[in-house]
Amino acid sequence: MTAINDLLAFQRQTEALSSVAERLGWDQETVMPRGAVEQRAEEMAAMEAVLHERRTDPRIGEWLEVAEPESEADTRAVELIARDFNRASRIPARLAQELARVTSLAQGIWAEARANDAPEDFLPTLDQVLMLKREEASAIANGGDLYDTLLDDYEQGMTGAEISALFAAMRPRLVALREAVLGADGQPQPLAGHFPQETQIRLARICATAFGYDWARGRMDIAVHPFSSGRWQDSRITTRVVETDPFNCVYSTIHEVGHSSYELGIDPDYAFTPLGRGVSMGIHESQSRIYENQMGRGRAFAGWLFKRMSDAFDGLNITDPDAFYATVNRVTPGFIRTEADEVQYNLHIMMRFDLERDLIAGRLTVEDLVEAWNARFQRDFGVVVDRPANGVLQDVHWAVGLFGYFPTYTLGNVYAGCLDQAMRAAVPGLDASLAEGDAAPGVEWLRENLQRHGGLKRPRALIEDATGLDVSPEPLLAYLEQKFAGIYDL
Amino acid sequence: MTAINDLLAFQRQTEALSSVAERLGWDQETVMPRGAVEQRAEEMAAMEAVLHERRTDPRIGEWLEVAEPESEADTRAVELIARDFNRASRIPARLAQELARVTSLAQGIWAEARANDAPEDFLPTLDQVLMLKREEASAIANGGDLYDTLLDDYEQGMTGAEISALFAAMRPRLVALREAVLGADGQPQPLAGHFPQETQIRLARICATAFGYDWARGRMDIAVHPFSSGRWQDSRITTRVVETDPFNCVYSTIHEVGHSSYELGIDPDYAFTPLGRGVSMGIHESQSRIYENQMGRGRAFAGWLFKRMSDAFDGLNITDPDAFYATVNRVTPGFIRTEADEVQYNLHIMMRFDLERDLIAGRLTVEDLVEAWNARFQRDFGVVVDRPANGVLQDVHWAVGLFGYFPTYTLGNVYAGCLDQAMRAAVPGLDASLAEGDAAPGVEWLRENLQRHGGLKRPRALIEDATGLDVSPEPLLAYLEQKFAGIYDL
Numbered sequence: 009m010t011a012i013n014d015l016l017a018f019q020r021q022t023e024a025l026s027s028v029a030e031r032l033g034w035d036q037e038t039v040m041p042r043g044a045v046e047q048r049a050e051e052m053a054a055m056e057a058v059l060h061e062r063r064t065d066p067r068i069g070e071w072l073e074v075a076e077p078e079s080e081a082d083t084r085a086v087e088l089i090a091r092d093f094n095r096a097s098r099i100p101a102r103l104a105q106e107l108a109r110v111t112s113l114a115q116g117i118w119a120e121a122r123a124n125d126a127p128e129d130f131l132p133t134l135d136q137v138l139m140l141k142r143e144e145a146s147a148i149a150n151g152g153d154l155y156d157t158l159l160d161d162y163e164q165g166m167t168g169a170e171i172s173a174l175f176a177a178m179r180p181r182l183v184a185l186r187e188a189v190l191g192a193d194g195q196p197q198p199l200a201g202h203f204p205q206e207t208q209i210r211l212a213r214i215c216a217t218a219f220g221y222d223w224a225r226g227r228m229d230i231a232v233h234p235f236s237s238g239r240w241q242d243s244r245i246t247t248r249v250v251e252t253d254p255f256n257c258v259y260s261t262i263h264e265v266g267h268s269s270y271e272l273g274i275d276p277d278y279a280f281t282p283l284g285r286g287v288s289m290g291i292h293e294s295q296s297r298i299y300e301n302q303m304g305r306g307r308a309f310a311g312w313l314f315k316r317m318s319d320a321f322d323g324l325n326i327t328d329p330d331a332f333y334a335t336v337n338r339v340t341p342g343f344i345r346t347e348a349d350e351v352q353y354n355l356h357i358m359m360r361f362d363l364e365r366d367l368i369a370g371r372l373t374v375e376d377l378v379e380a381w382n383a384r385f386q387r388d389f390g391v392v393v394d395r396p397a398n399g400v401l402q403d404v405h406w407a408v409g410l411f412g413y414f415p416t417y418t419l420g421n422v423y424a425g426c427l428d429q430a431m432r433a434a435v436p437g438l439d440a441s442l443a444e445g446d447a448a449p450g451v452e453w454l455r456e457n458l459q460r461h462g463g464l465k466r467p468r469a470l471i472e473d474a475t476g477l478d479v480s481p482e483p484l485l486a487y488l489e490q491k492f493a494g495i496y497d498l
Numbered sequence: 499m500t501a502i503n504d505l506l507a508f509q510r511q512t513e514a515l516s517s518v519a520e521r522l523g524w525d526q527e528t529v530m531p532r533g534a535v536e537q538r539a540e541e542m543a544a545m546e547a548v549l550h551e552r553r554t555d556p557r558i559g560e561w562l563e564v565a566e567p568e569s570e571a572d573t574r575a576v577e578l579i580a581r582d583f584n585r586a587s588r589i590p591a592r593l594a595q596e597l598a599r600v601t602s603l604a605q606g607i608w609a610e611a612r613a614n615d616a617p618e619d620f621l622p623t624l625d626q627v628l629m630l631k632r633e634e635a636s637a638i639a640n641g642g643d644l645y646d647t648l649l650d651d652y653e654q655g656m657t658g659a660e661i662s663a664l665f666a667a668m669r670p671r672l673v674a675l676r677e678a679v680l681g682a683d684g685q686p687q688p689l690a691g692h693f694p695q696e697t698q699i700r701l702a703r704i705c706a707t708a709f710g711y712d713w714a715r716g717r718m719d720i721a722v723h724p725f726s727s728g729r730w731q732d733s734r735i736t737t738r739v740v741e742t743d744p745f746n747c748v749y750s751t752i753h754e755v756g757h758s759s760y761e762l763g764i765d766p767d768y769a770f771t772p773l774g775r776g777v778s779m780g781i782h783e784s785q786s787r788i789y790e791n792q793m794g795r796g797r798a799f800a801g802w803l804f805k806r807m808s809d810a811f812d813g814l815n816i817t818d819p820d821a822f823y824a825t826v827n828r829v830t831p832g833f834i835r836t837e838a839d840e841v842q843y844n845l846h847i848m849m850r851f852d853l854e855r856d857l858i859a860g861r862l863t864v865e866d867l868v869e870a871w872n873a874r875f876q877r878d879f880g881v882v883v884d885r886p887a888n889g890v891l892q893d894v895h896w897a898v899g900l901f902g903y904f905p906t907y908t909l910g911n912v913y914a915g916c917l918d919q920a921m922r923a924a925v926p927g928l929d930a931s932l933a934e935g936d937a938a939p940g941v942e943w944l945r946e947n948l949q950r951h952g953g954l955k956r957p958r959a960l961i962e963d964a965t966g967l968d969v970s971p972e973p974l975l976a977y978l979e980q981k982f983a984g985i986y987d988l
Binding site for chain 1: 510511514515517518521522525529530531532533534535536537538540541543544545547548712713714715716717730731732734769770
């Protein structure tokens with residue numbers, strides 16, 4: 009009886025400390041003075057040392073052996089604690105420290121290599137990261153598949169084989185849709201003009217409010233790369249401003265509101281337990297995507313946004329709401345994943361998945377990576393990569409050791425497709441409300457059926473319970489085909 | 499050989515964690531969403547638990563027994579670590595927790611009692627705090643004087659008897675000066691008007707820059723009660739805005755720049771060692787005061803500020819720089835310590851010192867405190883306290899257990915007086931530079947002679963080495979008498 013209480017009390021303090029470490033990260037990206045870099049690195053390292061010591065504390069093992077959880081929530085909490093403890097305990101301290109050191113250095117080396125378009129300056133470091141990640145996966149996998157082990161950390165229960173099958177089913181229809189769209193007559197017009205920062209930020213706040221962001225438990229700041237951070241009573245968002253492209257700010261904001269609202273929507277009874285955080289990267293991404301895309305880039309909300317933006321900027325070069333809706337969803341060729349539209353985005357993910365799975369399996373070497381990337385890009389997108397910064401150097405993920413992370417983006421889209429189908433059926437008035445700039449009916453449905461559960465259920469079960477359907481790419485593909493057939497008159 | 503290294507490495511991590519805890523406090527007072535109160539309390543408690551465990555870690559005792567420091571800095575570091583370890587180890591865990599719990603509650607109870615002018619709602623809690631602080635002091639004092647023990651925590655080496663003698667020497671001359679000033683013909687005019695927040699903040703930034711604030715290692719935000727926070731590469735200031743009184747913002751800012759610049763001025767070799775923080779509350783206050791008063795409220799800087807403010811606010815009701823200088827230094831009767839001028843401020847401290855020393859000694863009970871406060875105030879200031887919020891309820895210090903803290907404010911003024919005398923002798927061109935809005939020559943002298951040493955020397959030795967004089971109230975008193983004789987034509 010007391011073991012379970014001791015275990016949960018110990019975990020509660022660990023969760024509080026990990027929340028502090030996360031807040032330090034927020035501070036660093038938003039408000040920290042530029043001269044504080046060394047100090048912050050030392051503070052973060054001290055917090056990580058404390059957290060690592062707690063995560064591998066031998067008492068956890070002892071408590072786990074005798075703990076007798078009685079409720080569903082405690083049973084799941086114990087499962088999640090055991091999972092983290094086993095992962096953390098299997099990684100030798102030397103390896104953990106080396107990984108922290110090398111990935112921290114690698115981030116700087118990657119950034120400089122990207123700025124200089126010089127992959128050769130980065131690849132030796134990437135090779136080091138890859139070797140260490142393989143070593144880490146071997147330590148945890150205990151004979152199992154290395155890639156599955158890495159993937160499982162971000163998406164519990166998912167395997168490389170399942171992702172592979174999922175992507176194979178999606179790929180032909182996405183390729184066909186892409187070709188149809190890019191070959192269509194009457195391409196949408198881009199938005200043109202100069203859009204002042206202050207007005208964009210005001211608009212972003214209005215959009216965050218439209219999507220139900222709880223300002224009493226959050227705030228919005230500017231960061232180089234938008235992110236959300238925090239949980240329970242304090243989950244903050246960031247956005248960015250490009251003065252030639254107000255969609256960047258608006259849709260980054262709605263995207264981060266999705267992430268943040270997921271955290272804020274979790275049952276407060278789970279706060280500072282292992283159930284008090286979003287359950288997986290894929291589920292997290294499903295929330296940011298359904299806010300941004302299925303709701304935010306739909307015709308209904310686009311119509312409302314058209315009026316708001318026309319007023320805010322004293323007129324636009326696009327003067328019709330249907331044309332504006334097409335502009336919001338405009339598909340154009342491009343090298344960069346983060347700038348990709350809904351049609352092409354998942355194709356970017358698929359190539360990364362195949363490449364990183366080959367890297368981890370040892371079927372592809374870092375030495376051959378640039379060539380492999382460029383060849384694959386040309387095959388998938390029909391364009392030759394013009395420079396490494398637009399190719400293999402564009403994403404930070406591999407530099408910081410995030411192998412197995414990319415597929416969760418597409419999983420998020422797939423989950424969002426399933427959720428959207430169920431939400432539309434359950435909330436028939438959603439579009440009417442979005443047309444008035446109010447996402448509340450959709451947000452409430454998501455909160456009730458998904459967000460409030462936090463980590464209680466495994467990702468797949470969470471989606472299936474929420475939607476009453478098996479997880480499948482079909483709803484996403486049908487949504488995309490229908491939406492873009494309408495916009496491009498296919 | 500290794501014990502000293504292990505000890506210092508352990509301490510370094512503790513310093514980094516304590517810096518993180520301090521940053522959380524900054525976050526709470528400046529940017530935290532209002533709904534995050536419970537979460538933050540739990541985060542702070544978790545950090546405090548980690549810090550308490552480290553401060554009382556038995557390994558420190560073992561290392562201390564065999565540590566052989568070789569340099570002057572390491573010797574002092576070991577002295578400071580031993581001091582903290584002994585204090586922390588002597589306080590029973592139960593008492594430490596109870597103190598944390600009660601003072602945390604007491605702060606809220608005090609704030610409400612002050613808002614309602616209801617001391618009876620607060621006094622029972624204050625009594626609890628007092629009993630716990632006496633218990634704490636007994637545990638540490640080991641038979642020594644309780645008040646000295648508390649005072650020593652804020653000002654190493656200082657005793658109640660020394661403070662008492664110091665205050666007795668200062669008191670008659672301050673009382674005489676106060677009476678002469680308040681009875682003088684031709685009282686300075688107050689500043690009148692409405693001063694927009696944005697302009698005040700712009701002005702505050704200009705003043706912070708004039709006093710050499712390092713914006714690459716700091717930032718300025720708005721807080722209810724201005725404070726400074728942080729060290730080494732990241733020391734931030736806050737300010738407040740009262741739209742009828744721009745001096746509040748300007749001089750709060752300069753005051754906090756003094757605190758912050760002290761931390762930023764410490765030799766970076768001492769960073770995250772026990773020498774890497776300001777050495778005492780009195781020394782800290784000497785820096786904020788000499789920036790704010792001896793430099794900031796002097797005739798030279800006031801002349802420059804007059805021009806800046808006249809321009810910024812499109813003219814003032816005071817149109818002459820000498821009259822403006824008098825207004826900046828205007829002495830008026832008042833109940834509130836934090837609003838007091840240079841002449842009366844120390845009299846506020848003296849009554850608090852006597853009352854808190856009697857409380858700790860058991861010569862005065864909390865029950866009799868309101869009456870004792872009001873009687874003493876009338877005797878010292880010749881005015882009847884009109885309501886408790888203007889009397890015993892005005893300061894938070896006792897509610898949060900800060901007994902022995904108040905005298906360090908006057909010590910700060912005394913130190914500032916000594917430093918100012920030495921600085922003026924060493925930097926003859928200081929006023930000419932201040933008249934151009936540049937405090938650099940003074941700031942550089944303070945950095946070189948005081949700030950850079952951090953915790954290397956004990957407070958008294960630090961001042962005596964910097965000035966070549968014994969610590970004495972004479973320079974402060976002579977400065978005040980001369981300054982106010984000039985302004986009030988005495």
